[in-house]
Amino acid sequence: MKKKKPVILVTNDDGITAPGIRALVEAVKGFGTILIVSPDSPQSGMGHAITVNEPLRLYPSKEYGKLESYACSGTPVDCVKLGIYEILKYSPDLIVSGINHGSNVSTNVLYSGTMSAAVEGALEGIPSIGFSLTDYSMTADFSAAQKVVKSIVKEVLEKGMPEGICFNVNIPKLPYSKIKGVKVCRQAHAFWEDKFDNRKDPLGKPYYWLTGEFKSYDGGKDTDLWALENNYVSLVPVQYDMTAHQVLGKLNYSF
Amino acid sequence: MKKKKPVILVTNDDGITAPGIRALVEAVKGFGTILIVSPDSPQSGMGHAITVNEPLRLYPSKEYGKLESYACSGTPVDCVKLGIYEILKYSPDLIVSGINHGSNVSTNVLYSGTMSAAVEGALEGIPSIGFSLTDYSMTADFSAAQKVVKSIVKEVLEKGMPEGICFNVNIPKLPYSKIKGVKVCRQAHAFWEDKFDNRKDPLGKPYYWLTGEFKSYDGGKDTDLWALENNYVSLVPVQYDMTAHQVLGKLNYSF
Numbered sequence: 001m002k003k004k005k006p007v008i009l010v011t012n013d014d015g016i017t018a019p020g021i022r023a024l025v026e027a028v029k030g031f032g033t034i035l036i037v038s039p040d041s042p043q044s045g046m047g048h049a050i051t052v053n054e055p056l057r058l059y060p061s062k063e064y065g066k067l068e069s070y071a072c073s074g075t076p077v078d079c080v081k082l083g084i085y086e087i088l089k090y091s092p093d094l095i096v097s098g099i100n101h102g103s104n105v106s107t108n109v110l111y112s113g114t115m116s117a118a119v120e121g122a123l124e125g126i127p128s129i130g131f132s133l134t135d136y137s138m139t140a141d142f143s144a145a146q147k148v149v150k151s152i153v154k155e156v157l158e159k160g161m162p163e164g165i166c167f168n169v170n171i172p173k174l175p176y177s178k179i180k181g182v183k184v185c186r187q188a189h190a191f192w193e194d195k196f197d198n199r200k201d202p203l204g205k206p207y208y209w210l211t212g213e214f215k216s217y218d219g220g221k222d223t224d225l226w227a228l229e230n231n232y233v234s235l236v237p238v239q240y241d242m243t244a245h246q247v248l249g250k251l252n253y254s255f
Numbered sequence: 256m257k258k259k260k261p262v263i264l265v266t267n268d269d270g271i272t273a274p275g276i277r278a279l280v281e282a283v284k285g286f287g288t289i290l291i292v293s294p295d296s297p298q299s300g301m302g303h304a305i306t307v308n309e310p311l312r313l314y315p316s317k318e319y320g321k322l323e324s325y326a327c328s329g330t331p332v333d334c335v336k337l338g339i340y341e342i343l344k345y346s347p348d349l350i351v352s353g354i355n356h357g358s359n360v361s362t363n364v365l366y367s368g369t370m371s372a373a374v375e376g377a378l379e380g381i382p383s384i385g386f387s388l389t390d391y392s393m394t395a396d397f398s399a400a401q402k403v404v405k406s407i408v409k410e411v412l413e414k415g416m417p418e419g420i421c422f423n424v425n426i427p428k429l430p431y432s433k434i435k436g437v438k439v440c441r442q443a444h445a446f447w448e449d450k451f452d453n454r455k456d457p458l459g460k461p462y463y464w465l466t467g468e469f470k471s472y473d474g475g476k477d478t479d480l481w482a483l484e485n486n487y488v489s490l491v492p493v494q495y496d497m498t499a500h501q502v503l504g505k506l507n508y509s510f
Contacts, residue, residue: 047303047332048365055454055462077302077366078465085449086463107378109497110303110371119497123362123446155508162502182508186498191378194340199310207310208341210333235508237499242364242374243441244494247417253410253437253490 006032006093006157009121011079013043013100013113016063016071020099023142024131025064027149028096031157035092036061036069037083039076039113044102046113048120049075058082076117084124094157095121095166098131099145101138105170105224106190106216109238118166119240127156128166134228135173144176148233152182168236172228183232188223190216261287261348261412264376266334268298268355268368271318271326275354278397279386280319282404283351286412290347291316291324292338294331294368299357301368303375304330313337331372339379349412350376350421353386354400356393360425360479361445361471364493373421374495382411383421389483390428399431403488407437423491427483438487443478445471 008028012021016038025036040059057073070087072079076097084091097117104112109119114130121128129152133145148171161167168187172179194212201207216225224234263283267276271293280291295314312328325342327334331352339346352372359367364374369385376383384407388400403426416422423442427434449467456462471480479489 042308045305045307047301047305047371049302049304049330050300050366050465052300052465053297055456055464056451057460057462075304081449081465082451082463086451086453107495110374110378110495111305116302116365119365123365152508162499162505165499165502184503184506184508186500186503187496194336196311196337196341198341201310205312207312208337209310210305210307210336235506236497237502237506238497239499239501240362240365240497241442242491242493242495242497244417244420244492245441246494247420247492248439248441250417251439251490251492253407253439 008032008034009083009092009095010034010036011038011076011097011117013039013046013076015039015042016061018101019138020101020142023146024096024099024149027146028153031153034067035083035087036064036067037072037079037087039079040071040073043075043113045111046075047111048077048116050077051075076113077120080117080120091124091126095126095128096153099142100132101140102132102136103134103170104130104132104168105228105234106188109168109187115168119238122164122166123240125163127161129156130168132170133173134170144174144179145171147176165237165239168238170224170228170234172231174231178231179233180231182235183227184235185222185224185227187236188216188225189218190214190225263287263289264338264347264350265289265291266293266331266352266372268294268301268331270294270297271316273356274393275356275397278401279351279354279404282401283408286408289322290338290342291319291322292327292334292342294334295326295328298330298368300366301330302366303332303371305332306330311337331368332375335372335375346379346381350381350383351408354397355387356395357387357391358389358425359385359387359423360483360489361443364423364442370423374493377419377421378495380418382416384411385423387425388428389425399429399434400426402431420492420494423493425479425483425489427486429486433486434488435486437490438482439490440477440479440482442491443471443480444473445469445480
């Protein structure tokens with residue numbers, strides 16, 4: 001009996017025309033039937049945002065030739081929801097998001113639209129993976145990343161993924177031969193030290209542009225930051241229970 | 256020696272003119288020096304979104320009379336970042352967010368702008384609390400919620416909060432005398448079963464509006480959902496490490 005081809009939903013946060021999602025589609029298209037639902041404009045830093053106060057638009061696209069693809073006016077999480085509930089009307093076998101132009105290690109999992117799309121997949125009980133390359137350039141070389149994608153996607157399609165989990169995969173900016181392997185690791189304890197670039201517009205009115213520096217407070221060798229700095233691919237299994245279980249028994253409030 | 260008055264940053268996701276944030280300001284203004292930085296328009300469902308692809312505007316507001324307040328063009332998390340890094344230039348003693356018009360229990364912590372503002376506070380090491388009233392009406396009665404806010408804020412200012420934690424406080428829609436107390440609990444295992452309202456605009460073009468039903472798969476009596484359904488205030492301590500530590504040792508990927 002011929003096994004049914006897996007259905008793979010592809011999304012990202014850099015938008016449907018980004019080289020990163022093009023590289024991702026190329027890497028996964030041999031594994032199954034592909035559906036691309038991606039934002040019509042860049043949605044970096046959109047985190048787990050969903051569109052509730054305005055309508056969503058979905059435009060059939062020819063961006064990927066014969067592959068079914070849609071540009072969506074909403075966020076990456078909107079794309080996942082529309083892909084499952086409006087286009088497919090069933091759960092795909094796999095969701096892949098990315099390949100993000102730039103790192104999504106550590107606490108960036110909270111800000112990242114790429115990763116929030118994967119977390120939404122986990123909430124739906126669907127094996128989901130967010131891929132990021134630590135290269136912000138729009139002309140980044142995704143060839144090594146594509147090999148990593150193929151290897152991990154193949155393994156996930158064969159072995160599955162623990163339920164309620166998605167993977168945050170970050171790939172170092174290196175030729176494939178220089179990548180030492182995959183480290184399964186935890187999210188590093190690191191944060192943005194924010195700064196606002198305080199500017200004046202042509203009318204003399206002030207505006208602010210968020211900038212800053214990402215700083216680690218984590219010396220551990222079991223983190224995603226360590227893995228990347230040491231030429232490994234980092235793979236953090238991500239879950240969505242934000243309860244601080246460690247303090248549950250220690251808190252007591254009354255009124 | 257006179258103790259320095261605590262500085263309290265107030266934000267929300269329903270926008271600076273929402274009755275909920277007005278009720279919150281009224282409830283906390285006796286506890287210290289108040290700074291309000293709130294979105295200039297509703298930002299429900301914005302999750303942990305930050306504005307990186309466009310500039311931010313900050314408008315001094317008279318909305319709260321003599322209290323220092325600003326309307327911000329960005330998200331709740333942008334408001335927290337601007338409050339700390341651009342307006343105060345130091346960390347406030349407490350961040351309070353809300354009072355949200357509607358529940359933020361369970362996995363809604365991921366979608367909620369109200370809660371993401373509090374999580375951003377936790378990332379900054381600042382005691383932070385998101386408050387929500389399980390009443391979506393713009394004419395909701397916040398008087399019982401205000402008493403709950405006062406009681407919890409007083410306790411947090413006196414006793415502090417474990418580091419890297421914020422609180423997700425949901426208040427049932429009940430008169431104060433009917434509220435049984437505060438339950439410290441975990442995030443329930445519950446999810447949105449999404450649906451899209453598929454409509455046509457006046458030009459005949461399709462658009463989609465996200466809707467759905469929130470469904471629980473959790474029979475536990477130690478959850479926020481259970482607490483609210485049983486007339487308690489729910490208090491979930493929330494942390495920002497999304498690593499699925501329980502599967503870390505069980506995964507192994509190679510290529």
